[in-house]
Amino acid sequence: MDSTLKTALPKINILGPDDAGYDEERMRCWNKDVIHRPAAIVQPTTTEEVSQAVKVASSKKLDLVIACGRHGHDCMKEGAMVLDLGKMTEVTVDKKSMTVTVGGGARLGDMDKVCQQHGVACVTGTNPDTGVVGLSTHGGAGYLSRQYGLAADNFVAAEVVTASGAIVHATPANEHKDLLWAVAGGGSNFGVITALTMKAHPMDHVYGGLVINVAPTVAMATRVVRTWRDWMPTQPRTVSVMCVLPCGAPVVPMAVVESDQALVPQAAGAKASLSCSPALQQAFGSGCGAFGACVSVKMLGRKQYHTELQPQLEAMQAEGHHYMSSVNVPHLTDTMVDALVAAARVDHPGGGEIILFSLTGAVADAKVESVAYAGAGRGKSTVWIVIIGSWKPDADGANRAKTKAWVQRVKEEMKALGGAESAHPLEGNMDADQGGLVQQVWSSNELRLREIKAKYDPDNFFKCNRNIKPTAAAYPVHS
Ligand SMILES: Cc1cc2nc3c(=O)[nH]c(=O)nc-3n(C[C@H](O)[C@H](O)[C@H](O)COP(=O)(O)OP(=O)(O)OC[C@H]3O[C@@H](n4cnc5c(N)ncnc54)[C@H](O)[C@@H]3O)c2cc1C
Incomplete structure (x- = not known):
């Protein structure tokens, strides 16, 4: 040191x-x-x-x-x-303005704990261990996104320490409004966010949980994914169903939620059945297999949003050795589904999963230029595909190498079929060589982002990220 x-x-x-x-x-x-x-x-x-x-x-x-x-x-x-920033985890809720402010190091679990006491929630992700700012500044999608947009669509104010060390308070109406726009999807390119204020939404009990769709054949798994793809964007925005393809397993699990506070009984001790949500009833209520699966094991019920729904995936996303990447596709075509099912079922490295997240409803309402996050154009049927490879370490690193190669291959396949890089720094911050990637991640917002970068970080001090270079700096030329 x-x-x-x-x-x-x-x-x-x-x-x-x-x-x-x-x-x-x-x-x-x-x-x-x-x-x-x-x-x-x-x-x-x-x-x-x-x-x-x-x-x-x-x-x-x-x-x-x-x-x-x-x-x-x-x-x-x-x-x-x-x-x-692990010592800066304070969370405050302002019920009057319906906003929540978190410290720069707060995790989703920190936020949920305080929000529960006030009966509100912000749009966040699905794993309580994730950082609120780290997630939100790259878009941030979770169970409430179809209803309220991305986390980045919900920014109200940010306190930012810029490259000069200046402490700047950015709001939509002050002289730093460009900075607030930029951090809503531009990641850590502009400074250290020490406090982030987001819109809060009323939230207490929801109906949901997990459904394990048994689909032993490739053809059946393909049918489940295609049916889910066509069904999801047509559903009420309070309904969110995330679809998972675990490597080598004959199932297509789904994380399910109905968050409509008027449909789900809210009184203490109240009981609820699937019929409280017409959309979920239609999808999971009849027959034994949902979405074309041969059988579906339904672990659904009334749940407290913060303490029961939010942590439900933690056990399945355990600590370990992982290599991750993600890509946004404007529409999940049949060819893409075929490739993803084959990658998870046939040609996989052993451990890992592919998660399909429907960025529809309110996410698609927002115009691409409304915040920095561009996300493959915010189409009416956009899907965020997260590819996670997991392995047990071995002496010569072969498990890691084959798992990483699989993740990268699946991503490249999706990109070749029309997918775009996402802003998340899951796969490495890539500070050395960003030519081409930056245009894909931020598309038509890129030039404005470079101008804002030139204003707040002209020497590109914050470069350990998907790096947006200041206007005057050149990207490497790719052959
Ligand atoms: C198990 C798991 C589950 C996930 N689930 C979801 C999900 O449901 N929805 C979703 O949208 N994403 C999800 N992600 C992706 C996640 O949003 C990104 O990996 C995110 O960047 C992680 O943020 P972090 O703070 O936890 O990580 P960190 O490694 O601490 O930070 C990640 C990035 O954010 C930047 N950053 C962090 N804090 C600040 C700050 N205060 N100021 C400025 N920059 C900062 C860092 O510079 C770094 O580039 C998941 C990831 C994992 C591993």
């Missing part, structure tokens, strides 16, 4: 490789494959301390990465200065 770092930042807890607690701290990542040996883990507790840390890192030209929920690829990057 740079020995002057502790002197320059005397009030901030800093862990270097020789300090007790350094190893324990860097190992606390969901994905064990991303754990390296950063030069220092810097743990500010206030926005002012973040500002001091950014000023020091910038003056020393240190390689800075931001760690929030630590689900990203580079949160413990080799040799980097990790700005660990």
Whole structure:
């Protein structure tokens, strides 16, 4: 570690490789494959301390990465200065303005815990361990997205420490409104977000859970996915069904929710059956197999949104060694479905899954230019495909290599069929070579993003991400 770092930042807890607690701290990542040996883990507790840390890192030209929920690829990057926001997890709910403000290091679980007490929820993702800011600034989709849009569509204000160390408060109406627009999908390109305010929506009990559709053959799994694809965008926005293709398993599981607060009985101790949701009743109520499966095991019921629905996938998305990527497709064509089912059923590396997330309803209402997130054009049947490869480490790294190759192959197949890169830094922050990718991720928003980058980070200090270069800087030329 740079020995002057502790002197320059005397009030901030800093862990270097020789300090007790350094190893324990860097190992606390969901994905064990991303754990390296950063030069220092810097743990500010206030926005002012973040500002001091950014000023020091910038003056020393240190390689800075931001760690929030630590689900990203580079949160413990080799040799980097990790700005660990894990001590800035405060959550406040303002019922009057129906907003929630989280600290830069808060996780979804932190937010849900406080939101439950107030009967509200924000649009977030489906795993309580994920960072709110890390998820939301790359779009952020979850059970409430068809009803209320992406997390990024719900930004109300952000406190941002920019590359100069300045503390800026961005709202839709002030002189930093461009910055708020940019962080709503532009990731960590513009600064460290130390507080994020989002719209809150009334939310308590929902109806939902998991359905395991048994589909032993490739043909049956294909039928289930195609039927789901055609059904989902036509349903009420309060209904969300996420479809999963686990590698090598004869099933197509689905995470299901009806979040309409008027349809689902809200009184304490109330009972509810599938019939409370006409859409779910139609999909899962008749026959034994839903969507063309031979049989469907339905684990559905009335659930408290924050404590029962939100954590339901945690056990299935366990810590371990993972390689992940994602791609947005404007429409999931039959050819794409065939390729995805074949990848999960026939030619898979052993462990992992492909998750299909329908970005329809309110997500499709928003215009592409409304926030920085572009997401393959926000079409009426857009699907976000998350490809997760998982393996048990072996001595020569062969399991990792074959799993990574599978993830990348599936992604490239989807891109060749018309898919676009997503903003998520799941697969590595790719700070070195971004030519072509940036245009795909942000499409028509890219030029405006580059101008805003030039204003707030002209020297491209925040570059450990899907890097948007300032207007004057050139991207590498691709042959
Ligand atoms: C198990 C799992 C489940 C997931 N589920 C969903 C889901 O349901 N919906 C969804 O949309 N996505 C989901 N994702 C993807 C997830 O949104 C991204 O991986 C996200 O970037 C993770 O954020 P993090 O804070 O947890 O990770 P980190 O590694 O801590 O951060 C990720 C990125 O965000 C940036 N960042 C973090 N905090 C800040 C901050 N305060 N200021 C500026 N930049 C910051 C970092 O620089 C980094 O580039 C999931 C990922 C995993 C691994």
